[in-house]
Each structure stands twice: as C-alpha cells, then as structure tokens.
Amino acid sequence: MSDKKVIRLRRARRSRLKMRELEAVRLCVHRSSQHMYAQVISADGSTVLASASTLDANLRSGSTGNVEAAKKVGQLVAERAKAAGITQVAFDRSGFKYHGRVKALAEAAREGGLEF
Known part of the structure; x- marks a missing residue:
C-alpha cells in the first residue's frame, strides 16, 4: 500500500474508534x-x-465521479435512512478530507434530514 493510503486509513481508524466509543x-x-x-x-x-x-x-446515468453525483448519493442515503427510522448519525469520512465530493454528500444528507 502507498504511504498516502496508509495515512488515510490511520486517520479513519482514529475517528472510527471514537464513534464506536x-x-x-x-x-x-x-x-x-x-x-x-x-x-x-x-x-x-x-x-x-x-x-x-x-x-x-x-x-448511473451521466457522470458518476463529480460533485453533482455526490449530492444525489447524499440525498438518496438520507431518504433510505429515514425510511429505516434513523435520523441521528455520526459522519465517518473514512479519512478523506472534508472537501469537494465528500462535503457535497454530507451537506445533501443534512438537507435530506439526517443530523450530524
């Protein structure tokens, strides 16, 4: 594994331990x-x-690797979580920077009714 990926996974592990706690x-x-x-x-x-x-x-229609696609995923996951009776979550960004597509997904999920 590359150093960049190892560092990202280390960041992710730290935040996941706190969420588990x-x-x-x-x-x-x-x-x-x-x-x-x-x-x-x-x-x-x-x-x-x-x-x-x-x-x-x-x-799947259109581009899948841009901010617009991330917003759609955020809205859809919020909709499905609410259908399952979940409104309160912790945001696990898996060590990725809170920027760009990750930020777009998070904001769309908040607008969809998830609280974090």
Whole structure:
C-alpha cells in the first residue's frame, strides 16, 4: 500500500474508534476516482441499515465521479435512512478530507434530514 493510503486509513481508524466509543450509528463514505458510496452502519458495526452509491441504477446515468453525483448519493442515503427510522448519525469520512465530493454528500444528507 502507498504511504498516502496508509495515512488515510490511520486517520479513519482514529475517528472510527471514537464513534464506536460513543456507540453512534455512522454514515460511512467512500470515494474512488469514478464513484461515491455511502452506508449507514449500526452502532456495533455489524449491519448496514441503509446504503446508496453512484452504482445504483437510477444514479448511473451521466457522470458518476463529480460533485453533482455526490449530492444525489447524499440525498438518496438520507431518504433510505429515514425510511429505516434513523435520523441521528455520526459522519465517518473514512479519512478523506472534508472537501469537494465528500462535503457535497454530507451537506445533501443534512438537507435530506439526517443530523450530524
């Protein structure tokens, strides 16, 4: 693994330990160069309660690796989490900077009704 990835994963581990300590349901985000993924994971980390990504059939049209696509994923994951009865989450950015696509997804999820 590259040093950059190791450092990102170390940052992610630190924040996840704190979320586990607080027993928070977390909104976990992953970004690749082409896609965005978001999951709402239970407090014990054992089950995925809701998920959305740019791989979903209705989000796949058009570009999947830009800010607009990230906003759509944020709205969709918020909608699905609310349908599962979840409104309070902790935002797990997986060590990625809170900037660009990650920030767009987070703000869209907040507008969709998730609180974090």
